[in-house]
Amino acid sequence: QVSGEDEVEFSDKDEPDGDGDGSSDCPTVRAPLTSLKSHQGVVIAADWLVGGKQVVTASWDRTANLYDVETSELVHSLTGHDQELTHCCTHPTQRLVVTSSRDTTFRLWDFRDPSIHSVNVFQGHTE
Secondary structure, three states, rough: OOOOOOOOOOOOOOOOOOOOOOOOOOOOOOOOOOOOOOOOOOOOEEEEEEOOOOEEEEEOOOEEEEOOOOOOEEEEEEEEOOOOOOEEOOOOHHHHHHHHEEEOEEEEOOOOOOOOOOEEEOOOOOO
């Protein structure tokens, strides 16, 4: 129980201002801007690549895909995992992608040099 100086006060600042119609300065997107297709399984994760023009997705179909969101085209299909992918994540300032899989590996995909797309495989996960 909270008492004294530690007491938390709640305000109505989370409530919408105005006449109660729920309008705000921030627009609500109700329809997708694009649809990125090519996975054969469930997409389990997605992350934006630095620059905001490409996105990487991870799927239970054992692949990660790199898409150009302006054209909705598949740029690269990242293959090599033996089982379903569990996650993908991008570096905040470099063109690097990490994918993890139920095959107990994770892979570091390097897109910094446009002519070379290297991958490093790391073993050792048990779960």
